[in-house]
Each structure stands twice: as structure tokens, then as C-alpha cells.
Amino acid sequence: MSSALMSTYSRLPVAFTHGEGVWLWDTEGRRYLDALAGIAVSGLGHAHPKLVKAISDQAGRVIHTSNVYQVPLQEKLAERLTQLTGLQEVFFCNSGSEANEGAIKIARRYGWKKGNAHPHIITMNNAWHGRTLATLAATSSPKAREGFAPLPTGFIAVDYNDIDQIVKAGDDEPRVTAVLLEVLQGEGGIREADFDFLQKVRKLCDERGWLLMIDEVQSGIGRTGQWFGFQWANIRPDVVTLAKGLGSGVPIGAVLAGGPAAGVMTPGSHGTTFGGNPLVCAASLATIEAMEEEDLLANATRVGDYLKAAFQRALDNTEGVVAVRGRGLMLGIELDRPCGVLVSRALEAGLLINVTRENVVRMLPPLIFKEADADALVAGLTPLIQSFLAGAKS
Numbered sequence: 001m002s003s004a005l006m007s008t009y010s011r012l013p014v015a016f017t018h019g020e021g022v023w024l025w026d027t028e029g030r031r032y033l034d035a036l037a038g039i040a041v042s043g044l045g046h047a048h049p050k051l052v053k054a055i056s057d058q059a060g061r062v063i064h065t066s067n068v069y070q071v072p073l074q075e076k077l078a079e080r081l082t083q084l085t086g087l088q089e090v091f092f093c094n095s096g097s098e099a100n101e102g103a104i105k106i107a108r109r110y111g112w113k114k115g116n117a118h119p120h121i122i123t124m125n126n127a128w129h130g131r132t133l134a135t136l137a138a139t140s141s142p143k144a145r146e147g148f149a150p151l152p153t154g155f156i157a158v159d160y161n162d163i164d165q166i167v168k169a170g171d172d173e174p175r176v177t178a179v180l181l182e183v184l185q186g187e188g189g190i191r192e193a194d195f196d197f198l199q200k201v202r203k204l205c206d207e208r209g210w211l212l213m214i215d216e217v218q219s220g221i222g223r224t225g226q227w228f229g230f231q232w233a234n235i236r237p238d239v240v241t242l243a244k245g246l247g248s249g250v251p252i253g254a255v256l257a258g259g260p261a262a263g264v265m266t267p268g269s270h271g272t273t274f275g276g277n278p279l280v281c282a283a284s285l286a287t288i289e290a291m292e293e294e295d296l297l298a299n300a301t302r303v304g305d306y307l308k309a310a311f312q313r314a315l316d317n318t319e320g321v322v323a324v325r326g327r328g329l330m331l332g333i334e335l336d337r338p339c340g341v342l343v344s345r346a347l348e349a350g351l352l353i354n355v356t357r358e359n360v361v362r363m364l365p366p367l368i369f370k371e372a373d374a375d376a377l378v379a380g381l382t383p384l385i386q387s388f389l390a391g392a393k394s
């Protein structure tokens with residue numbers, strides 16, 4: 001069907017024609033419960049009336065101008081995001097990789113302004129920050145990196161949740177200027193940073209004059225039940241990156257800077273053609289408004305806790321289940337063996353899920369997910385996991 005496409009994806013044999021709420025329909029008219037939301041993107045679900053109206057109204061006015069002009073909707077969105085994060089300024093781009101690319105550039109320029117000609121950034125093993133060359137250098141996946149050497153240098157990977165390794169990396173390399181991490185690693189298998197670890201990293205960054213840069217591309221915009229995952233640990237980073245849920249499906253990313261990171265970029269030091277155009281900003285503003293009106297942060301916490309507990313109960317004593325973990329509506333079920341086949345089995349059963357790190361079933365449902373949807377997901381997925389683990393053909 002899609003033979004002219006570069007084969008960067010092994011696509012599942014299904015195409016969707018439309019959606020409503022937590023449901024998607026395929027070309028054969030079959031209905032699927034969406035527990036993936038386009039990988040943490042469609043927080044409002046599908047065809048949310050407020051979002052549809054905002055996008056259509058804006059498309060009828062003006063879609064794109066240029067960043068050489070004032071863009072009032074961009075100003076308005078930046079204002080909202082700085083209020084929500086407590087940071088001071090925003091650069092809009094088009095994806096998570098680009099947002100992290102921006103963060104890396106901020107860290108380098110921050111170092112350079114202090115006379116450091118070769119700034120280094122401490123990153124985490126098992127991290128995922130994107131597929132551009134610099135973000136790939138910050139991403140530890142050997143598979144994603146294969147064949148793309150030489151990658152940019154200046155990154156030091158340490159173990160997640162290990163403050164001593166960060167201290168040591170800083171002692172060994174005086175040119176460190178920043179630490180970059182996810183508070184909840186998504187692609188890395190739904191692994192959460194300890195709050196104590198995050199607070200220690202914050203303190204260390206303050207003591208050493210490093211920027212603390214947090215990648216909230218997957219965990220941000222309400223996914224964990226707070227606007228941003230770092231809020232659970234009561235810390236404030238200097239740089240935050242966003243994308244995915246920020247625009248509910250229109251391509252928008254953002255890098256926010258505060259404290260010592262604010263003012264590092266100046267006219268000419270960074271730019272983009274599309275980033276933050278009126279259309280994507282209208283979608284993003286409507287997303288934030290709808291999330292507030294519908295109290296979706298509280299919903300993500302309540303339904304997320306409910307879903308996690310339901311899976312823990314259903315899979316209790318099931319041999320081969322290593323852990324059910326995560327926060328809000330960012331959940332994973334780790335099995336003791338590779339389980340990629342569960343994605344197509346779930347698809348056949350009308351459920352959209354994903355498997356990451358080969359053995360972690362990942363669920364990132366729309367933030368409008370309700371208890372009844374959670375019940376349907378648990379009822380549909382549990383027998384598939386159990387029969388898979390029992391080695392039975394489903």
C-alpha cells in the first residue's frame with residue numbers, strides 16, 4: 001500500500017478514518033479503544049469540539065505568517081506556559097526532538113557565555129530525547145544510533161537515579177554545564193526518577209552553576225496528573241522541553257527557559273520557519289483551556305490510579321509479570337520476556353497499546369479516559385497478557 005514511503009516504520013496493518021473521544025474507527029468500520037493517544041499526543045481524545053472549532057476558526061483567518069512578524073497567539077501561549085511552569089521565556093518549534101535540540105543549544109551557549117568553549121551535558125542511560133543528531137547523542141539507545149556516527153560530542157551518560165554518578169561525572173569533567181533528564185522515562189520503559197534524586201540533582205546544579213534541563217515531551221501537559229512531571233518532586237528546572245500533547249496533534253514543540261537560562265538566546269542565535277505559527281498556537285491554547293475546563297489533571301490522576309490498581313489486581317500472581325508502574329495516565333506493565341506480539345494481538349481485540357524496550361506494555365490513553373474505559377482496557381488486555389505468558393496461541 002505505502003511502497004513509496006521510506007521504510008522507517010514497520011507499520012501495523014490498519015488505517016483509521018476518524019475518531020471520537022477515546023475511540024478510533026478503521027477503514028473497515030471497526031472500532032478501537034485508543035489507549036495510546038498517538039503516543040501521548042491526543043490528550044483531549046479525537047475530534048474534541050473545542051479543539052476542532054479553534055483549529056477551523058483559525059484556519060479560516062490565517063494559518064501562517066512568519067516569525068519575522070509579531071504573532072499575538074504565540075505571545076498568549078508563551079504567557080500561559082510561563083505561568084504554568086514558573087519559567088520566563090519560550091521558543092516554539094515543531095517537535096520534541098527540535099525542542100531538545102533547542103535545550104542543548106541553550107546549554108552550550110550558556111557555557112560559552114561563561115568562557116567554556118566545549119560545554120558538556122550530563123544525560124541519563126536509558127533516556128530518549130529524539131532522533132536529530134544532537135538529540136541522538138543524548139539518547140542512549142544503541143539501536144537508534146546505529147549507522148549514524150559521528151554524533152556530536154559533549155554528552156556524558158550516567159545511570160538514572162544515581163546522584164553519585166552525576167557528582168563523579170562533574171568532578172571528572174570540569175566543562176559540564178547542564179544535566180538533561182526525563183522525570184519519567186517513556187521510551188525507556190516507564191521508569192520514574194525518585195523525587196529525592198531529582199531534588200538532589202536540583203541542588204547539585206545550583207551548587208555547580210549547571211542548568212537543570214527537564215524533557216517533558218512525553219510526561220508533560222497533564223499526562224502524569226500535574227501539568228509537568230517535575231511538579232510532583234517540587235522542583236523547578238531551568239529549561240523545560242515540551243511537544244506531543246501540547247498541540248493535541250498539530251505539530252508544536254516548545255523550549256522554556258528560566259533563571260540562569262533566561263536571556264541566553266538573542267536575535268539570530270536560533271530560529272524556525274513554522275514554529276509557533278497561528279494555527280498551532282490556537283490549537284495549543286484550546287488544548288490548555290479544555291484541560292482546565294474539564295479538570296483533566298485530576299482526571300488523569302484519578303483514572304490513572306484506578307487503571308494501575310485494576311491491572312495490579314488483575315495480574316497479581318501472574319507469573320512473568322515483573323511490575324505494573326507509572327504515574328497518571330502514563331503506565332507500563334513490564335513482563336519478563338519480549339512481548340512485541342501483544343501489540344497486534346491487542347489490535348485484533350480492538351485495543352490500541354504499544355510495547356517499548358521490547359518487554360514493557362505501554363499505555364498512554366487520552367486524558368479524558370474514564371473508569372469505564374479503564375475497565376474495558378483491563379478486561380480486554382489482561383487475558384491477552386496471561387495467555388501470552390502461558391505460551392498459549394491466542
Ligand SMILES: Cc1ncc(COP(=O)(O)O)c(C=O)c1O
Pocket residue numbers: 095096097098100128129130131182186187215216217218219243244
Ligand atoms: C521524552 C521524549 N523526548 C523527545 C522525544 C522526541 O519527540 P519527537 O518525536 O516529537 O521528535 C520523545 C518522543 O518519543 C520523547 O518521548
